Amino acid sequence: MKSICVLHLLSSKQVQLYRQVREDETAQIIRKIQEANGSVVNMTDLLVTLTNNLIARVASGKAYGFQHTVHRIAKATTRFSVGNYFPSFTWMDRLSGLLREADEIFKESDDLFEGVIEEHVNKKDFGIKGHDLVDILLEIQKDKSTGFELERYMIKAIILNMYGAGTDTTSTSLVWAIGELLRNPRVMKELQQEALFRPERFLNSPMDYIGSHFEYLPFGAGRRGCPGIKFAATINELVLANLAYKFEFALEGEHSLDMSETDGMTAHKKYPILVKATLYE
Numbered sequence: 064m065k066s067i068c069v070l071h072l073l074s075s076k077q078v079q080l081y082r083q084v085r086e087d088e089t090a091q092i093i094r095k096i097q098e099a100n101g102s103v104v105n106m107t108d109l110l111v112t113l114t115n116n117l118i119a120r121v122a123s124g125k126a127y128g129f130q131h132t133v134h135r136i137a138k139a140t141t142r143f144s145v146g147n148y149f150p151s152f153t154w155m156d157r158l159s160g161l162l163r164e165a166d167e168i169f170k171e172s173d174d175l176f177e178g179v180i181e182e183h184v185n186k187k188d189f190g191i192k193g194h195d196l197v198d199i200l201l202e203i204q205k206d207k208s209t210g211f212e213l214e215r216y217m218i219k220a221i222i223l224n225m226y227g228a229g230t231d232t233t234s235t236s237l238v239w240a241i242g243e244l245l246r247n248p249r250v251m252k253e254l255q256q257e258a259l260f261r262p263e264r265f266l267n268s269p270m271d272y273i274g275s276h277f278e279y280l281p282f283g284a285g286r287r288g289c290p291g292i293k294f295a296a297t298i299n300e301l302v303l304a305n306l307a308y309k310f311e312f313a314l315e316g317e318h319s320l321d322m323s324e325t326d327g328m329t330a331h332k333k334y335p336i337l338v339k340a341t342l343y344e
Contacts, residue, residue, distance in 0.1 A: 068225060069290045071199045072122065078293050081121050085298060088117040089305050096310060096340050103315050107238050107335035110302070114234040115226075117298065122225050123179050124195045132172050133227045139168055141327050176219040197222065231329045233295050236281075237302055238332050242322060244307070245314055245336070254307045255343060260300075272296075310340040 071077060092113045096104055116126040142161055146153030156162050183197045200221060204213040240260070244251045254260045270276045273292055274284030282289040289295070306312075314320065318334035325331045 065290060067199070067203065068196070068221065072196050072225065073291050073294050075293050078297055084117060084120050085301055088113050088120070089301055091116075092302070093305060093309060097342075099340065101339055101341060103337050103339055105335050106241055106312075106338055107332065110237045110241070111230070111234045113302065114230045114237070114298070118226055118229040118233070122196045122229075123222060124183070124193055124197065127175070127179060129175065129226050130230075132168070132175055133223070133230065135168050136172065136223075136227065137231060137328055139164055172223065173219065176222050179222060180215065180218060196225065229291060229294070232289075233298055235329050235331055236295070237299060238336060240299065240303055241306065242332060242336055244303075245312055245338070246320060246322070251307065251312075254303070260303055260307075307343075309343055311343050312338040312340050315339055 092109050095109060111130070115130045119126045119129055139161075144161060145155040153162075179197060180201070183195075183201060186198075197218070200213065200218045204215075204218065244254065244260075250260075270279055272279055272281050274280060274282060274288045277284065282292045282295070314337070316334070316337040319337065321334050323333040325333045
């Protein structure tokens with residue numbers, strides 16, 4: 064399954080093919096900031112929406128409403144389950160409402176992804192154009208080219224994994240990057256004057272971020288390394304460069320410089336980034 068996703072979605076060739084989608088979604092966030100006309104903008108929400116829409120379009124052809132469901136799943140998986148550690152006390156998870164919530168989330172996500180698959184099976188009826196990951200998975204299921212039976216529930220799981228793993232990590236890294244840039248005006252100024260953000264500690268070093276040097280492993284390394292390195296790095300570069308070149312940002316709110324983290328599967332920034340933006344000159 065990993066090789067299928069890498070080959071048809073995350074390879075360098077595929078990343079380049081999705082250039083128009085990246086540019087469209089980046090243009091959308093730029094337009095929304097401009098339309099704010101100097102009023103306070105929640106950058107965290109904008110960046111989350113951008114990555115959600117982008118990855119949904121790339122993986123399934125259009126911006127489906129995955130965001131709420133995936134957020135519920137991520138939140139539920141971080142809850143403590145007594146039954147996982149002491150099976151005889153599973154009744155406590157039922158009493159706390161955890162099992163009921165899990166059932167509700169399963170039905171919600173199953174119905175959502177069933178709808179996505181049905182739309183792709185009947186593309187003409189729904190007016191869906193293009194050829195995306197869901198189409199590829201359905202073709203593999205039909206011709207049985209993998210050597211094993213690709214069940215419908217497997218396709219749903221792959222869609223969820225690609226969307227969940229890609230949106231949360233990418234949007235979170237963008238939020239932290241923007242937050243750090245706003246806290247360090249000198250670095251922001253350098254970024255505005257250069258084509259690419261390059262952390263100073265690595266300026267004169269052969270060190271890279273693809274897992275070859277253990278001093279810096281944003282994407283992990285080895286067999287467990289993130290297969291979406293090229294995909295994520297390209298998005299991050301495009302979004303950060305456009306935001307830095309087009310706007311001057313002023314932090315707003317009492318928690319503007321607070322870089323506290325929240326608990327969860329991904330280290331989210333505790334407080335959203337609120338800014339007022341003016342065109343960069």
